Structure formats: structure tokens, C-alpha cells
Amino acid sequence: MNRRLSQLESALDRRTLLSLGALAGLGTMMPGLLRAAEQPSIMPHVKAVVEKWVGPGKFPGLVASLGLPGREAQFVARGSEGFTDLDPVTPDSLFRVYSMTKPVTGMAAMQLIAEGKMALDQPLYEILPQFRHMQVQDTYDGSLTALHPAAQPITIRQLLTHTSGIGYSIIQKGPIAELMVEKGLVAGQVTRLPVPGLFRSQPVKGLDVFADRLAQIPLVYDPGTRWSYSMGLDLMGRVIEVVSGKPFDVYLQDTIFKPAGMNDTGFQVAPSDADRLTTNYGILKGIFVPIDEGAQSIYLDEPAFPFGGAGLVSSPRDYDRFLRVLAQFGEIDGKRVLAEEAVRLGTSNLLPPGVPGPSIMGPVSAFGAGGRVGLGDEAGVFGWAGAAGTVAMVDMIHGFRSQIFAQFMPPTALNLLPEFQAALKADVMALLQKA
Known part of the structure; x- marks a missing residue:
């Protein structure tokens, strides 16, 4: 197995890792979305993609979500937490979110800036x-x-x-x-x-x-x-x-996770929660090779340090709460978590003057506090993706947010994420037509 796994490195090149960011810019919604929220199912196309990709020879399990302004997200979860872990995958299953840690770290920094404890420049x-x-x-x-x-x-x-x-x-x-x-x-x-x-x-x-x-x-x-x-x-x-003046992980817990009700997000998984941790797979010529099983995961160990760029484990339900905090400009459940100024500035274009943003499998974007900021038709969309197939975004103009959670590396080895992107756009357009 080690020989097969060592071959995965060649697939994890800079293009593979950078291409994830494009999937966080999924287009914007138009006014009238609130009226469409009464529909009993708001993401039939996304549901179809999830169901298509779960099964023998495909993914053991997937979770996706779409949340409308001021409402709990609607989740679709199919399959199990691993091919040999038959526990059903749910919105409360745990996933390695890797670079989706970056926007969390970014917003933590923006809070300190909003409080006047440091300055952007x-x-x-x-x-x-x-x-x-x-x-x-x-x-x-x-x-x-x-x-x-x-x-x-x-x-x-x-x-x-x-x-x-x-x-x-x-x-x-x-x-x-x-x-x-x-x-x-x-x-x-x-x-x-x-x-x-x-x-x-x-x-x-x-x-x-x-x-x-x-x-x-x-x-x-x-x-x-x-x-x-x-x-x-x-x-x-x-x-x-x-x-x-606090350890970084403690600061995140005190400033974001605890006040936002994100009880399943952290840099280490407790042994009592190992049964909820999904298996991560490497893809070798279309074959799923387990590289980190939940019951023996490296995330059960204390990390060398809390990696602000790639270290978090979270659940789809937890990460949606982070997105809701952003969509609601720092508030959730009637409680303020982050300063409105921190969220507004952190989800805007923070690039230095004259510096173009990344062009990652799509049009050039701007960049905010740890996440991609859409331009043009994608204006207002903020988000990022993770190296094991997780994607999350929030539309700061219209207040909706969406995610998909998988566990496979490299995440460009299969066509799941582009299909999710297309399905999400189709569901959004269908909502608008019914509005």
C-alpha cells in the first residue's frame, strides 16, 4: 500500500491544490430568494449529484447543504462514513476541512483588527x-x-x-x-x-x-x-x-467556536468522537485507498501546533454555523459573535492596490481574509475549499450559503466538485424561476 500511496504526491501539485478555490465561487442569487424559501426541497439537483456519486466504486458517503437567509440549512446526506465504517454519514459527521481553516483564521484576525488590537496595514x-x-x-x-x-x-x-x-x-x-x-x-x-x-x-x-x-x-x-x-x-x-495573549486554539474557541455554537470544530478529535470521524481516501487511478481511517486517525493525536491554514476538523452542521455568522454579519441566534466591521471587511477585496487576484480554473477573483472573493457575476461570494474535497461559500449580498463535504485526495481526481457546482447553480435558478 505504501508504494501506491507514495504515488499520490505527484497528483498533489500546485494546480490541483489551487484549483479548489474556484469551486468556492459558485455564482450569486438574485432578489426574491426569500420567497422561494417556502419550497419543500431547495436542492433537487444537488441531491441527485450526491446520490449519483455514493455507492460501490464511488464514494462511501457525502454531505451537501444549502442555507437560505435567516434559516437553518437543508442537508442531504447519503452513504456511510467509510467503506469499512458503516455508520451513516450525517450533518454531524466529522471531516478534515484542511484549507477551509483559512477563512476561520482570517476572521479571527479581522476581529482583532476591529477591536483595534492590530491594524490591517x-x-x-x-x-x-x-x-x-x-x-x-x-x-x-x-x-x-x-x-x-x-x-x-x-x-x-x-x-x-x-x-x-x-x-x-x-x-x-x-x-x-x-x-x-x-x-x-x-x-x-x-x-x-x-x-x-x-x-x-x-x-x-x-x-x-x-x-x-x-x-x-x-x-x-x-x-x-x-x-x-x-x-x-x-x-x-x-x-x-x-x-x-492566548494560545491560538484557545482564542478560536473563545472568540468563534463557543459563541457560535460550533461544538464539533477543533484541531484534535476526542477519542469519544472517533466513531464520527470519516475516512479520508487517496485516489489512485480511480481506486479509493484509505489513508486515514477515523478509528486510527492522526487527528486523534495532539497536533504539532494548531495549523491556522489547514488544521481543523469540523462537521457540515458546525461549518454552516460559521457561514451563517458571516452571512448575518457577525450574528447568529440573536447573539453577536464577530463585529460587523470584521465580517464586512474580511469578506471584501483586501488585495494590495495593483495586485491581481488568482485565476483558478475560472475568471480572476479578488481575495479577502483567507478566502476567495468573487468579481463580476460572482460579486459578493466569499469562500474557500479544502484539500480533501470540502467546499464552502457564502453569498454576502443575498445571504445564502452552501457546502459539500467529501474526503478524497487529490480532490480534482474525480469530477464530483464541478458537478456539484453545476447542480447548485441549477437549483438556484429553479428557485428564482418559482419566486
Whole structure:
């Protein structure tokens, strides 16, 4: 099995990982949606896609949801939590959401900004002094000796929007990628199995050590000059704990998870909840190979540190509550969780002036606090996706939100997510026609 699993790394290239972001921009809805909410079923096309993709030779189980303004989401869940775990998959099953952690970290940072405890354009070195004098590669992913001093300091805005110049071990190539791996600067955790090269090495222990080592790595471009997927949101975890005076995971619990009623979201799964954790699969030539089973998952262990870019486990019901907080500008169940200013600013375009956003399997988008911000016909759509097949988005103009939860890597190995996107658009259009 190890030989098969090691082959998965070649599929986890930069295009595979970056393409997930496009799936978070699913188009917008038009006025009149509230009237359509009375329909007994609001996502028949999504339901059909879920049912099509669950079964022998396909997925063991899937969960999708669509939520209308001010209402509980409607969920469709089919199948089981794994091929050998026959517990039915439900909206309360646990999934590795990977990079869907980034918008959560982003909004936590925006709350500190709204409270005046740090500023969007504040230099990072004022909080983490070791980042004051950064060196930059003369050529992106080039030599480690052809360097120049950064033209400007890294800012908080740049960390949030992947424009800081900080690299990413799952994106970079060549000697800088090798250096990041050597230093243990890797993107989260995947499996207990000895799979050489899947994410290349064991991470360093502790956010403080992570930040110190990352400061020793040259930047891959000058801060504020381009967009490139990065470890900026992982570093933001260290920024948050320094500014707030709390461990990063404790800050998230106190600031977002507990007040929002997100009881199943965290960086570690308790042994008592292992029976709800789904199995994660690697896809090798269309075959599902289990790489992290719930009962023996690596997520039962305490992580090396709370990965603000890729570390959370959550349930579809929990993550929908986070989306509701955003859609309702910081409130849920009549209680304020985040400042309205934090949500409005964090879900808007935060890119530095003159820097184009990513073009990821679709039109160029803007970028906010850890998530893609749609432009044009997708204006107002904020969201992101995870490396194991989870996607979540919220329409900040019309107040609806949607998700799909699967567990397979790489998530572009199968056509599930594009089919979900098309089905969601069809359901939205059908609602509008009935409105």
C-alpha cells in the first residue's frame, strides 16, 4: 500500500491544490430568494449529484447543504462514513476541512483588527520582530544564494491575502521547497501511515518555533507584489496568539467556536468522537485507498501546533454555523459573535492596490481574509475549499450559503466538485424561476 500511496504526491501539485478555490465561487442569487424559501426541497439537483456519486466504486458517503437567509440549512446526506465504517454519514459527521481553516483564521484576525488590537496595514515585524529584515529570492523558486532585501515589510493584509512573499511547501519547487521541508515547515497532517513524501516531512513542534524558522526562509517574491498561495494563514495563528495573549486554539474557541455554537470544530478529535470521524481516501487511478481511517486517525493525536491554514476538523452542521455568522454579519441566534466591521471587511477585496487576484480554473477573483472573493457575476461570494474535497461559500449580498463535504485526495481526481457546482447553480435558478 505504501508504494501506491507514495504515488499520490505527484497528483498533489500546485494546480490541483489551487484549483479548489474556484469551486468556492459558485455564482450569486438574485432578489426574491426569500420567497422561494417556502419550497419543500431547495436542492433537487444537488441531491441527485450526491446520490449519483455514493455507492460501490464511488464514494462511501457525502454531505451537501444549502442555507437560505435567516434559516437553518437543508442537508442531504447519503452513504456511510467509510467503506469499512458503516455508520451513516450525517450533518454531524466529522471531516478534515484542511484549507477551509483559512477563512476561520482570517476572521479571527479581522476581529482583532476591529477591536483595534492590530491594524490591517501594520508591519508584521511590530508583532513578530524576527520578520523585520527579510531576504527575497531574485527568481521565484530559484537560487537560495541570489537574494535581495525585501523592498517593503510584510503586513497583516499581505498575510491574509497570500501576497506576503512567504512560500508554501506544497506549492514551491526546487531548493526552497527542500529547505522548507528540512526545517519542518510543512502544511498540516494527513496520515499515520509511513508514506514518504506525501507532505514531505514532520512539522516542527510549536507555533513559536514554526514562526522563528519561517522567518529564516527567503521570501519567494517581494511583499505586496503578487498573489501566491502561502503559509501566511499558518503564521497568522502565531500573530493572533501574540496579540491576544492566548494560545491560538484557545482564542478560536473563545472568540468563534463557543459563541457560535460550533461544538464539533477543533484541531484534535476526542477519542469519544472517533466513531464520527470519516475516512479520508487517496485516489489512485480511480481506486479509493484509505489513508486515514477515523478509528486510527492522526487527528486523534495532539497536533504539532494548531495549523491556522489547514488544521481543523469540523462537521457540515458546525461549518454552516460559521457561514451563517458571516452571512448575518457577525450574528447568529440573536447573539453577536464577530463585529460587523470584521465580517464586512474580511469578506471584501483586501488585495494590495495593483495586485491581481488568482485565476483558478475560472475568471480572476479578488481575495479577502483567507478566502476567495468573487468579481463580476460572482460579486459578493466569499469562500474557500479544502484539500480533501470540502467546499464552502457564502453569498454576502443575498445571504445564502452552501457546502459539500467529501474526503478524497487529490480532490480534482474525480469530477464530483464541478458537478456539484453545476447542480447548485441549477437549483438556484429553479428557485428564482418559482419566486
